[in-house]
Amino acid sequence: MNLHEEKKHWRAILKQRRSLVTDSKRKEMSQQICKYLYEIDEFNQAKSIFCYVSYLSEVETHTLINEIIDQKLALAVPKIMGKSEMSAVPVDDLSDLEPDKMGILTPKINQSASPPFDIAITPGVGFTVTGERLGYGKGYYDRWFSQNKVKTKIGIAFEIQLLEQLPIEETDISMDILVTEERIIDLRKPA
Numbered sequence: 001m002n003l004h005e006e007k008k009h010w011r012a013i014l015k016q017r018r019s020l021v022t023d024s025k026r027k028e029m030s031q032q033i034c035k036y037l038y039e040i041d042e043f044n045q046a047k048s049i050f051c052y053v054s055y056l057s058e059v060e061t062h063t064l065i066n067e068i069i070d071q072k073l074a075l076a077v078p079k080i081m082g083k084s085e086m087s088a089v090p091v092d093d094l095s096d097l098e099p100d101k102m103g104i105l106t107p108k109i110n111q112s113a114s115p116p117f118d119i120a121i122t123p124g125v126g127f128t129v130t131g132e133r134l135g136y137g138k139g140y141y142d143r144w145f146s147q148n149k150v151k152t153k154i155g156i157a158f159e160i161q162l163l164e165q166l167p168i169e170e171t172d173i174s175m176d177i178l179v180t181e182e183r184i185i186d187l188r189k190p191a
């Protein structure tokens with residue numbers, strides 16, 4: 001198997017694994033993940049947050065997004081703009097979003113928020129315990145991270161999405177911190 005086939009192979013396994021989590025378990029684990037987020041200093045001190053809007057079996061972020069909005073922080077969420085480009089669009093209220101053609105809640109406007117971002121809450125199909133990320137296969141996040149400065153990249157996932165190793169290429173951007181329902185894994189090197 002070449003690297004791209006290997007990635008495809010692991011995507012299928014991990015997506016299947018995540019799809020087996022029941023709705024109530026997913027909500028409960030997502031809540032615990034949010035609790036852990038609030039134990040992270042950089043998260044509490046953040047003024048600007050980029051956060052994905054959860055869809056189907058992903059770690060649920062709607063409650064988190066509401067809290068970020070209530071705290072009047074600068075929030076931006078992803079919008080796919082072209083075949084390979086993702087933008088971070090400023091959002092003040094959940095009513096700024098509407099379902100896209102896939103059903104993913106997406107900003108109605110096309111404006112881009114300006115970096116830097118203090119925090120990026122990042123989804124993934126899987127992560128390694130060392131912070132490497134396997135995404136959905138379009139490279140949207142890798143490209144976006146290579147173009148937008150983010151102080152702390154936080155991957156959120158269920159423990160079943162973590163592996164010792166994953167196929168990784170040079171353009172894959174790794175996380176600074178991982179949060180699951182069981183633990184916070186800080187991968188930053190001590191200063």
Ligand SMILES: Nc1ncnc2c1ncn2[C@@H]1O[C@H](COP(=O)(O)OP(=O)(O)OP(=O)(O)O)[C@@H](O)[C@H]1O
Pocket residue numbers: 007133134135136137138139140141142143146169171172
């Ligand atoms: N910064 C980049 N510049 C050019 N090509 C890139 C860049 N980042 C990733 N790619 C390419 O994009 C394709 C998809 O990347 P990859 O398989 O890592 O997707 P992914 O991280 O799983 O997806 P996503 O970020 O959308 O969830 C690969 O062919 C990869 O080489």
Ligand SMILES: [Mg+2]
Pocket residue numbers: 133134135139142171172173
């Ligand atoms: Mg990648």
